Structure formats: structure tokens, C-alpha cells
Amino acid sequence: MSAERVDLSAFIKAYDVRGVVPDELDAHVTRAIGAAFADVVVIPETPAGSRPTVVIGNDMRPSGPELVAGFADGLTARGVDVVTIGLASTDGLYFASGRLDVPGAMFTASHNPAQYNGIKLCRAGARPVGQDSGLAAVRDLAGDYLGGEVPQVADDERGSVTSRDMLTEYAQFLRSLVDLSGIRPLKVVVDAGNGMGGFTAPAVLGTAAGLPELPLEVVPLYFELDGTFPNHEANPLEPANLVDLQHAVVEHGADIGLAFDGDADRCFVVDEKGDPVSPSAITALVGLREVAREQAAGRTPTVIHNLISSRVVPDLLQAAGATTVRTRVGHSFIKAQMAEHEAVFGGEHSAHYYFRDFFFADTGMLAALHVLAALGSQPHPLSALSDAYQPYVASGEINSRVTSVPEARGRVVEAYVTQQGAGPVEVDELDGLTVSHWDGHPQWWFNLRASNTEPLLRLNVEAADEDIMIKVRDDVLSLVRQGEPAYAQEPDQGSDETSDETGATA
Incomplete structure (x- = not known):
């Protein structure tokens, strides 16, 4: 083992691996990551008497097969068997991990541009592997292996590679x-x-x-x-x-x-x-279907939502008899809460939807089936059906690049919390700063979160009507962007883009 570790933190982040091919990711690197995954997660968690096994899938990126081969070689070098399922969606890989009850690795960079690829790792049963649940240790050990070499088991203990088609x-x-x-x-x-x-x-x-x-x-x-x-x-x-x-x-x-x-x-x-139907509306629609199914089975339903989902989600689900749990943004938090509360369903503003019956993992296709079932079981068009789930007006996520995140945030705290210039508000810091005037009139709330990786503040605003949403949005943006040279002109409202917190899991 070399004393000099190769630093992989540039592309092994909080939730997954995501890097440029071949500058950051190539078969040599994925071989080290595979071996480290074997030693940190797979082998220690393999039940006694069982053969350590990992299932691997990849998306359509041209670099996928080569990176998978390197990763598989790292696993087999450590005595781990590999089952490759070939082309797969990420939820297809989660299904394979759940069905086979073995750890998994999905090679994908999701929506990132063509030059990227990456790896999403999970434990047996599609349980997530994130920074605080093994990924940091995998990163560090892979860096050690790249600085030296991957240790090899004896030839007769080396893992095997087999293929299995699991699409059907x-x-x-x-x-x-x-x-x-x-x-x-x-x-x-x-x-x-x-x-x-x-x-x-x-x-x-x-x-x-x-x-x-x-x-x-x-x-x-x-x-x-x-x-x-x-x-x-x-x-x-x-x-x-x-x-x-x-x-x-x-x-x-x-x-x-x-x-x-x-x-x-x-x-x-x-x-x-x-017209787009908001992910919060889909969370409410699907959540109500799952709540009704739980109640019909005699169970008390729990649904998870992140803190920048629309207020319509807890409003409707609680009215239907469900317990709702509000969590931070990011799939690792949602999945942890899903498992802790045995929640039947969970939803995020970024259109990730989680199901207890799908190994507590996220699957867009299962959410789509629910929406099709809801639409097709009644005579009205989707626009009429979804109106009931979109009563409020949201800004979408607006990003502001600032010189100093603490100073920009401080101006907002001073105006809305310290001076309470907007009147009595509720404040919490579960994830960033959330200020709510929802129990008063007019109804509004906003959340201001700092990026984990850039000098950005992310603003989400919701209100009972558009005029109030625009006023709160513009007031907070003016405080955030005060004195920033990039916003000397009319401020750009940004785009409803995937944040680094969710983009890493998209």
C-alpha cells in the first residue's frame, strides 16, 4: 500500500460518483473503486455462508461498458462475484438489488452532458450508500489503491462474472x-x-x-x-x-x-x-393513492416530503388521515426517513418519487403508472384533475451567486427574522432558512439554502396568490443580491435547475 493517497474528492461527492471521462473516470479508476466497494461495503455485510455478490447495470453512455469492466475486475480481484444486467435505468438497478438482495452499482451520470459518467452505489435491498454511510470510506480506500495497488485474492478465490437480463x-x-x-x-x-x-x-x-x-x-x-x-x-x-x-x-x-x-x-x-404539472402536485396525487391503499389494508400511512415541496402536500395528505414527515432536500435524507418511519411513499420537488413497495427506492416509472391510473380511472382531462393539487403559486428554485453567503443570508435574517418587518413569522433551520407566514394573511413562505459546493444561495417561494409570491420573491432576491456586481442590472430570475443536493442523485 502506498503512503500517498490519490485524492478522489473532486468527483466522489456526497451521494455518488460523477466525473468526466477519461480525465477523471477511466477503467483504472473504477477498478480501484470496485475493490474499495468490496472491502468497505460488500464483504463486511455479506451473511456468513453466502458468496459476496454485486449486481451492476449501466445506461446508454458509450463509456459505460469499459467502466463497468474495470469496476467488475476490482470486485472479482477481492473475491466478489458479479452479476451484470447490462443496459438498465437506475430504478431497474435498484429493482435488481432488491430482488437479488445484493449490493448494486449503477453506471450513469443521469442528466449530465455526454462527457460525464458516474456510479450510484447501494447496499443489498437497494439501501443507499452516501457520504456518511460508506461512500467517504470507499473514496479514501480507492485513493489508497490508486496510490499503490489493489490487493488480490488467490486465483481459486477470485470472483466470477455472469450476465442476467432482468428487464422483463x-x-x-x-x-x-x-x-x-x-x-x-x-x-x-x-x-x-x-x-x-x-x-x-x-x-x-x-x-x-x-x-x-x-x-x-x-x-x-x-x-x-x-x-x-x-x-x-x-x-x-x-x-x-x-x-x-x-x-x-x-x-x-x-x-x-x-x-x-x-x-x-x-x-x-x-x-x-x-402545461407542466408540478412535482409537488404529483407527490400529492400519488401520495393520496398510496394513503388510501394503506388505510384499506388497515394500516396507518406515513408519507415523506422535503421541505421545499408545496404546502398542498401536507395539507391534503394530513386531511386524508396520513402522517407527514418533512425532511431535508436530498435523496439520502428522504430514504433514511422512509426506512425509519416505514413510510409508504415519499416525494421531492425534483421529481424523485420513493415507494416502500419498491425497496424504499425512487422510481419515476412507478410514479408514472400511478398518474396514468388516476387519469384513466375518471373521465376528466389531466388539467382538471391536477388543478386540485396545484392551488398555490411557486417561484421555482432561483439561484443567486454571491460574494459572501453568510453576509447575504444575514441580510435576509435581519429583515425577516430580527426585525420581523413582515410581521410574526415562523422560522426553522432544518435545511437552510425557512421563513413562513402561512398561518397569517397573506399566506407565503420561503426557503433560502446554501449550495454545498458553490457560493450560491437557492431560493424557493410559495404563496396563496401570484402577486404575493412575486413580492416576497423579489424582496428576498433584492436582499440576497444587494451590492453584488453581477446583479447591478435587472436581476436574472435564474432557472428551475437541479441543485447540487438533488442533482447528485438525479
Whole structure:
């Protein structure tokens, strides 16, 4: 072992591995990460008498097979067997980890540009591996191995590599959780963005996996797997990447549009008019379905939501008899709370949806099935159905680059908390600063969070009407951006982009 560790912190972050190929990630690096994953997570957690095993999947990026081969070589060098499932969505890999009850590794960079790739690691049963639950130790040990060499087991103890196709099992499992056979016929436009949705949608929504035909007419958009993303980025959280789907829904007279990100673990929805349905509205809609199912089984339901989800989520779910738990932004927090509370469902503003019956993991496709079932089981268009779940007005996430995060935040605290210039408010610091006037009139709240990696402050505002939302938004932005040279002109409102906290898990 070399005394000099290679520093991998530039691309092994809080939740996953995400780096440029080949400058940061190549087969040599993934071999070291695979060996470290074996030593830190896989071997110590393998039950006595069982053979340590890891299941591996990859998305459509051209660098995937080479990086997988390096990772598998690192695992087998440490005596771990490998099951490769080939092309898969991230939730397809979570399914494989859950079904086989072994740790997993998904090679994907989600919505990141073509030059990136990465790895999402999980324990057996799709349990997450994050910075505080093993990833930091994997990073450091991989750095040691790169500084020296990967230790080898004896030849007769070396792991084996086998392949298994699990797409049909994945599709069957999802269909077993939501029955679409009795819904009215629906025309559905699906924008896969040249990502893995083009692989999973035909299997789950169609007959490509040999399953019975559903009452769905699927209009495919960019189903060709292409990790260079020739049509648009596979990040539907950016409004520009929804434009093609919106046009296609209207052009084809479709009932609904679905957009998946690159690794197809997130799903975004547009209605028959081409208007986006907010992820918070989807959280409320799906959450109510899962709550009703729990109650019908005689169980008391719990639903998790992050703190920048719309207030409509706890309002409706609590009124339906559910317990709601508010958590920080980021999948590791959601998944931890899901498991701790045995929650039936969880949702995030970034369109990650988590299900107890899917190993407490996130799956955009299962959320899509719920939305299709809700839409197809009643006669009204999606715009009318979703109105009930979107009563408030939200700003979306607005990013401000500042010289000093503490000083910018301090100006907001002084104005809204110390002086209480807006009147009595509730304040908490679960994740950043949340100031709420929801119990007063007019109703509004905002959350101001600092980026983990950049001098950015992220603002989310919600109010009972648009005028109040705009006023609060602009007031807080003026305080945040006060004296900042980049905002000397009319301030740019930013974009509803995936934050580093959620972008690392997208």
C-alpha cells in the first residue's frame, strides 16, 4: 500500500460518483473503486455462508461498458462475484438489488452532458450508500489503491462474472403494483430524451417485454439510446427540455405527456394542454393513492416530503388521515426517513418519487403508472384533475451567486427574522432558512439554502396568490443580491435547475 493517497474528492461527492471521462473516470479508476466497494461495503455485510455478490447495470453512455469492466475486475480481484444486467435505468438497478438482495452499482451520470459518467452505489435491498454511510470510506480506500495497488485474492478465490437480463422481471414487478388494465384508453407521449426511458417505457407501458397490451397508445419521442443527447439534455427539470414534449402532446391530441431524465429514475408530467404539472402536485396525487391503499389494508400511512415541496402536500395528505414527515432536500435524507418511519411513499420537488413497495427506492416509472391510473380511472382531462393539487403559486428554485453567503443570508435574517418587518413569522433551520407566514394573511413562505459546493444561495417561494409570491420573491432576491456586481442590472430570475443536493442523485 502506498503512503500517498490519490485524492478522489473532486468527483466522489456526497451521494455518488460523477466525473468526466477519461480525465477523471477511466477503467483504472473504477477498478480501484470496485475493490474499495468490496472491502468497505460488500464483504463486511455479506451473511456468513453466502458468496459476496454485486449486481451492476449501466445506461446508454458509450463509456459505460469499459467502466463497468474495470469496476467488475476490482470486485472479482477481492473475491466478489458479479452479476451484470447490462443496459438498465437506475430504478431497474435498484429493482435488481432488491430482488437479488445484493449490493448494486449503477453506471450513469443521469442528466449530465455526454462527457460525464458516474456510479450510484447501494447496499443489498437497494439501501443507499452516501457520504456518511460508506461512500467517504470507499473514496479514501480507492485513493489508497490508486496510490499503490489493489490487493488480490488467490486465483481459486477470485470472483466470477455472469450476465442476467432482468428487464422483463422489472416490468412485471412494476405492473403488479399498479393495475392499468381497466382504465379508459389514453394517448401518452413519452419523451425519453435519448436516455434509458427509451429502453424501459416500451417494456413497462408496451409489449416489448412480452407483457399483455395496456389501453395505452404510446407516442415515442427520442427513444433511440444515444449518450451524446443529440436532441436536448435529458434533464426535464429545465423548462427548455420540455418544449418538444409540450408541442408533441398538443400536436397529437394526447391525454398526457411523460418526460424521463437520462437514467429514467425521475419522471415529469405535462397535461393535455402541454402545461407542466408540478412535482409537488404529483407527490400529492400519488401520495393520496398510496394513503388510501394503506388505510384499506388497515394500516396507518406515513408519507415523506422535503421541505421545499408545496404546502398542498401536507395539507391534503394530513386531511386524508396520513402522517407527514418533512425532511431535508436530498435523496439520502428522504430514504433514511422512509426506512425509519416505514413510510409508504415519499416525494421531492425534483421529481424523485420513493415507494416502500419498491425497496424504499425512487422510481419515476412507478410514479408514472400511478398518474396514468388516476387519469384513466375518471373521465376528466389531466388539467382538471391536477388543478386540485396545484392551488398555490411557486417561484421555482432561483439561484443567486454571491460574494459572501453568510453576509447575504444575514441580510435576509435581519429583515425577516430580527426585525420581523413582515410581521410574526415562523422560522426553522432544518435545511437552510425557512421563513413562513402561512398561518397569517397573506399566506407565503420561503426557503433560502446554501449550495454545498458553490457560493450560491437557492431560493424557493410559495404563496396563496401570484402577486404575493412575486413580492416576497423579489424582496428576498433584492436582499440576497444587494451590492453584488453581477446583479447591478435587472436581476436574472435564474432557472428551475437541479441543485447540487438533488442533482447528485438525479
